[in-house]
Amino acid sequence: LRDDTKHTVAEAIGFTTYSNSLPTVLTYAAIFDVIWKQIELYEQLQVHDRMQKEFINVAAHELRTPIQPIINVSDFVKSRIKDHELREFLDILNRNAKRLKKLSEDILDVAKIESNSLTLIKENFTFKEIIPDMIRDYQNSTDNRDIKITYGILDTLVVYGDQSRISQVISNLISNSIKFSSDVVSISIKAENKVINMPNASSKEMVVIKVRDAGVGIDKDIFQKLFTKFNTNSYQGMGLGLYISKKIVEAHDGDLWAENNKDGAGATFSFSLPI
Numbered sequence: 001l002r003d004d005t006k007h008t009v010a011e012a013i014g015f016t017t018y019s020n021s022l023p024t025v026l027t028y029a030a031i032f033d034v035i036w037k038q039i040e041l042y043e044q045l046q047v048h049d050r051m052q053k054e055f056i057n058v059a060a061h062e063l064r065t066p067i068q069p070i071i072n073v074s075d076f077v078k079s080r081i082k083d084h085e086l087r088e089f090l091d092i093l094n095r096n097a098k099r100l101k102k103l104s105e106d107i108l109d110v111a112k113i114e115s116n117s118l119t120l121i122k123e124n125f126t127f128k129e130i131i132p133d134m135i136r137d138y139q140n141s142t143d144n145r146d147i148k149i150t151y152g153i154l155d156t157l158v159v160y161g162d163q164s165r166i167s168q169v170i171s172n173l174i175s176n177s178i179k180f181s182s183d184v185v186s187i188s189i190k191a192e193n194k195v196i197n198m199p200n201a202s203s204k205e206m207v208v209i210k211v212r213d214a215g216v217g218i219d220k221d222i223f224q225k226l227f228t229k230f231n232t233n234s235y236q237g238m239g240l241g242l243y244i245s246k247k248i249v250e251a252h253d254g255d256l257w258a259e260n261n262k263d264g265a266g267a268t269f270s271f272s273l274p275i
Contacts, residue, residue: 063104070097106240110229113247120162120251127153127191127209130167135189138174147178151189159207159273165248166273169256170209172241173269177213181266186214196272206254206272214266218258226258249273 071094078090112118135149159166170189177187194208218226225231227246231239242256249256249271256271 063100063107067097067101067104071101103240106244109244110240113244118247118251120165122161123163124158124160125163126155126158128155128157130163131170131189134167134171134174138178145178145181145183145185147185147187149174149185149187149189153189153191157191157193157207159275161252161273162248166252169245169248169271170211172245173211176241176269177211177215177266180217181213181215188212193275194272205275207275208270208272210268210270212261212266212268214261216266217260217264218267223258227256245271 074090074094074097078087078094081087081090109118131151131153135151138149139147174187174189178185181187189209189211191207191209194206195203196206196208222231227242229240229243231242246256252273254271254273256269258267258269260267
């Protein structure tokens, strides 16, 4: 039994049976007919999946291309006018353009992750090189809330990893904390050396970074799917940031986890990186 319409041996995989029983032979024929149809369906799904990923990749690129000029022009116009009401309108335009830019970048990152094409450019760096500027950007943002972010990190704490991607993880965690905080945003960032017990019963020295907030905390119903795609109970975003962050950390041979604070105020997101 073989599919003679196929061109290669692998495609036309067959089976030889010896039997004097016609029902037995017909049973084998029926089984292999089902197998061949399943293989064809699987191949069609692979083609469909590949086309879908290519479309998402192209669409995200095309979406991102016009966004930066909108941000640049709104910043330029805002610097030239003094009318308070017009400046508020420009803030709204700028803020939403940046959200759209972030969304397109997240979609591109998901496409890279799922196609195993997320590349890391690793180097030695300290968190002191990236966190102060990041905090300043959030505090100078157009968010009207009182944002207070503190950090405690040793100058000598050196990590080997992709600085841009690790910055993206920390930024995602800060954004997440701000999103689920009230009018007064209080966030603390800490990093420390810690010995982590590994699954193979060995131990390894890691850097553990903790981002703690005093927001609403994590609903127990979403804990199990916290780091999955499109998991959000907020009107902002598509629920991709935590999924992307976890994949970036795992690509560094680290881990990302979360827990509600014991005092009942807010949550703490932590991730580990090898030294």
